[in-house]
Amino acid sequence: MWPYLPELMSRPVPRYTSYPPATAFSDSVGERDQLEALNAVRSGxxxxxxxxxxxxxxxxxxxxxxxxxxxxxHRLTSYLEALEHEITLVAKILGGRAKISRIAFGGxxxxxxxxxxxxxxxDRMTTMFSAGAPExxxxxxxxxxxxxxAMTLAVAQVSRVSFGVQSFDPGIQAAIGRIQPVDMIETCMNALRARGVRGINFDLMYGLPTQTIASLDSTLDDVVRLRPNRIALFGYAHLPSMFPRQRRIDTAALPDNRARFEQAAHGYERLVAEGYRPIGFDHFALPDDPMAIAADKGLVRRNFQGFTDDPAETVIGMGASAISMFPHLIIQNEKNAGVYRDQCSQSRLSGNRGIHRCKGDQQRAKIIENLLCSGRASIGQGWPKQVQQALSDYQQMGLVNMAEGEIAISDDALPYARHVAAVFDEKLALAKSY
Ligand code: SF4
Structure with missing residues (x-):
């Protein structure tokens, strides 16, 4: 049973799909850094x-x-031309040195x-990067x-498809502007599975307008019947000042913090009871899925796509707003698709925001990643007083156990994993006090 700690739950913390997180990016990083990072990729x-x-x-x-x-x-066509330009440019810079075993398409x-x-x-990505047979x-x-x-994905040898499902409740679908009945999803899944595309992921949400535990449970009834291989259960983040399209959502219909917490807890308990292995704080996988197997071996990682079994230290993002992660650098491409197109047409890299990662950042990144992925991390000694104090506070609250330079998040403290991880976030500490 997860304890509800309202003061902690109302404290905003990053999702840490990277460390430092995107909120620490600045425009002091750009095209030249991106080129250097690409040039620094070594053979193999x-x-x-x-x-x-x-x-x-x-x-x-x-x-x-x-x-x-x-x-x-015409907008799509010119964007795809720009993307193809970028693929060609990046592949030329890498000169066949990298081993590409995964390619992901998102949006x-x-x-x-x-x-x-x-x-x-x-075809362009696999050919230009000599990718062999990537996942x-x-x-x-x-x-x-x-x-x-369905036929295209099978022919292109796509092995995993993620469906944005969110909720099967018709009232909630109407309230979020996304109508897609359960049989639509079932038809998609059947068409893919019949053609050999076996890896199916569902993205679900809690904290949606009018959502209750009963409506979440009803969605989960259909989910467990359809049996996707992986599930992500995210909390809806209502930020209409950042995303004006969210103004169409009725704020008064949103569940409060306590209701959100209970929905997350219920989703977790139900999916675990149905045989899914929990991964990190919001992902679930069937026991024979590669992600569950990686979790059993302590090999789950975290990157911009969430929890992953991808072991690569470097992810190169292409396209407007795509983020690349190198050991020493995180860099984001130009967000505006029009400006991105212009840069690509001039054979320029378009990274224009990001952050260098010094040795200290890399150490903190590893600790944060380990805490979120496996619930434990080796932290060593010599941390500043504020870090020690924050950890000791969490220990007293029963959220962590500490012994000999090791820290472990308690079994019932999963909803607070990001809060514990945030203790090691120097950028957050510089912005606020611990
Ligand atoms: S949530 Fe809807 S609008 Fe947003 S990326 Fe997915 S399909 Fe597109």
């Missing part, structure tokens, strides 16, 4: 690729992604583009899914 280094498609057929009201409507064909919705254009992108994963909007897409 494992590198994963990510391609960002910032367009969707239909925009959901709750969405916090960098995406726009795919209503103008937005990669299936907002034409299936043939997708095949061309896959390919794609985020898919079920509302824009067709039989042609």
């Amino acid at each position: 280094d494992h590198v994963s690729l990510y391609a960002h498609i910032p367009y969707c057929r239909s925009i959901c009201w709750y969405c916090g992604c960098n995406t726009g409507a795919a209503s103008k064909a 937005g919705s990669p299936n907002a583009i034409d299936p043939l254009a997708f095949v061309r992108l896959v 390919i994963s794609v985020e898919i909007d079920p509302r824009a899914f067709t039989l042609e897409w």
Whole structure:
């Protein structure tokens, strides 16, 4: 049973899909740093690729992604041309040194583009980077899914597809501007599984307008019947001042902090009871899924795509707003698709925000990642007084156990894993007090 600690739950902490997190990025990092980092990739280094498609057929009201409507064909075409330019440029700089074993397509919705254009992108990426037979994963909007897409993904040898599901409750779907009945998702899954695409992920949400434990449970009834291989259960973040499209969501219909907490706890208990292995604080996988196997071996990692079994230390993001992670540098491409297109057409790299990671940052990043992925970390000695005090406070609250330079998050303290990890976030400490 998770204890509800309102003061802690109301304290905002980053999701730590990287350390330092995106809130610490600045524009002091740019194209030259990106080029240096790419040049520093050594022969045989494992590198994963990510391609960002910032367009969707239909925009959901709750969405916090960098995406726009795919209503103008010429916009998509010129964006894809720019992306192909960037792929060619980055591949040339790497000169075949990297070992590419994974390629991920995200967005937005990669299936907002034409299936043939997708095949061309896959072909360009695998050919230009000499990728052999990489594991390919794609985020898919079920509302824009067709039989042609099922065949395309199978032909392109995609092995994992993530569906944005959020909730199967028709009232909640209406309240978030995303209508997709359960049989639509079931048809998509059947079409993929029949063609050999076995890895299916669902993204679900709690904390949505009008959502209750009963409606979450009803969604989970359908989820466990459909049996996706992986599930992510995220809390909806309502930030209408940052994402104006969220203004269409009725703030008064949102569950309060306590209700959100109870929904997260219920989702966790239900999915574990249904045989899913918990991964980190918000992912779940069937026991035979590679992510669950990696978790059993303590090999789960965290990157911009969330929890992952990808061991690569370097992820190169391509496309507008895509983020690349190198051991010494995190850098984000230009967010504006128009400016991004112009830069690519001039054969320029478009990274223009980010942060260098010094040795100290890398040490803190490892501790934060280990705490979030496996619930424990070796922290060594010599931390500043504020860090020791914060850890001791958490120990007294029963959230962590400490012994001989090791720290472990208590079994019932999973909802506070990010708060414990935040103790090691120097950037947060510089901005506020511990
Ligand atoms: S499909 Fe996904 S990326 Fe596109 S608007 Fe909806 S939530 Fe956002």
